[in-house]
Amino acid sequence: MSLGLEKLATESTSHYDNLENMSVRQLLENINNEDKTVPYAVEKCIPQIEALVSQIVPRMKAGGRIFYIGAGTSGRLGIVDASECPPTFGVPHGMVVGIMAGGDKAIRKAVENAEDDTEQAWKDLAEYEINELDTLIGIAASGRTPYVVGGLKEARKNGILTGCIVCNAGSAVAAEAEYPIEAVVGPEFVTGSTRMKAGTAQKLVLNMVSTSVMIQLGRVRGNKMVDMQLSNxxxxxxxxxxxxxxxxxxxxxxxxxxxxxxxxxxxxxxxxxxx
CATH class of the missing domain: 1.10.8 (Helicase, Ruva Protein; domain 3)
Structure with a gap:
């Protein structure tokens, strides 16, 4: 049975072929040419990012938290962003939380079929006693990851603010999020390798969301990280x-x-x- 991957922009055929015949210089230049398109795709999303951040800030001022959920590269990117908030902005651990399908062991090594469980994300979130002051952001390049779809659906049922970061238009993940962010970057240099342009786009959006939220919460003065942890x-x-x-x-x-x-x-x- 077809999964319909052929309809996804992230699965469409690369603009380049015969990669194995390219020189190292050609590979690097062509990857770089593709990467240059990513910020323009993200720029188109700024109104969507603004809408989500504007909803997050008052909730966090009232004591809310941000949760990221994802699988594979998307999950790891959420964990990276969450883990960098305490040292950068001096906020408590647990104010921004990254959760990925398969648990912490999946950070380094893929866990088979973990992303296909539609119920597990909500079970993972329940361990943190997620509530109406919190925000859940699902991250999925394809926009169809069952782990993320299920988590967003249950969160929304429970009155929790939901957003997402996806790289295909009109996805199942975006349909479950109140504030979807769709950074459509098109085909990858290596067809379907969403750790490349899609991952870069997700990282850029995560930077924008968490940094703008923290600035709005007063965690930057002028342009300085005045609350950073003095860890080295x-x-x-x-x-x-x-x-x-x-x-x-x-x-x-x-x-x-x-x-x-x-x-x-x-x-x-x-x-x-x-x-």
Missing amino acids: LKLIERGTRMIMNELQIPHEEAHTLLLQYGSVRNAIDNYQVTK
């Missing part, structure tokens, strides 16, 4: 320079303030209070 020497030095530039004080004094107060924001605010 590079970040301590970055924070020190932020304080130096903001307060116009010497490096040693800025470094001492940063270590004393534990964040750029706290160092600057406490310094200004004492002056």
Whole structure:
């Protein structure tokens, strides 16, 4: 029985053929030419992204969370975005959560048939006691992943805000999401390899969603990550320079303030209070 993959833009035949006969330079240039089209596909989605972010922000201000669900590359991208929010913006772990079909073991190694279970996503989400203040974003290049479709359907039944990031128009995933984002990037350089352009588009959209939400929540001041975690020497030095530039004080004094107060924001605010 046909799955109808031939109808999907992400499964359509590459613009290039005989890849094995290309030189390394030709391969790289042609992959790059395809990649150049991705930001333009994402640009067309900005109104859709804006609509979703505008719904997320008030919920998070009231204590809500963002959940990402996906399978394969899509699931891994959600986990990457979620895991980078605490160190970048100083938010608690659990404020942005990435869940993928097959569980954490699927991050490194594919779990057979995990994405085909329409009921498992909601079971996974229930472990976090997901509620009406939260937002669920399904990520699926094809727009048809059963794990994601089922999760969105149940979330919507339970009054939870739903969005999605897909790379085909008119998909089953988008039909289950109140605020779909459809970044249609067209054929992949290697036919059907959605870890390429589709994955890049999803990563760009995830960057836009989480970063704009965090800025709206006050987690950036000016253009600086004032709440970033000081987890290594590079970040301590970055924070020190932020304080130096903001307060116009010497490096040693800025470094001492940063270590004393534990964040750029706290160092600057406490310094200004004492002056």
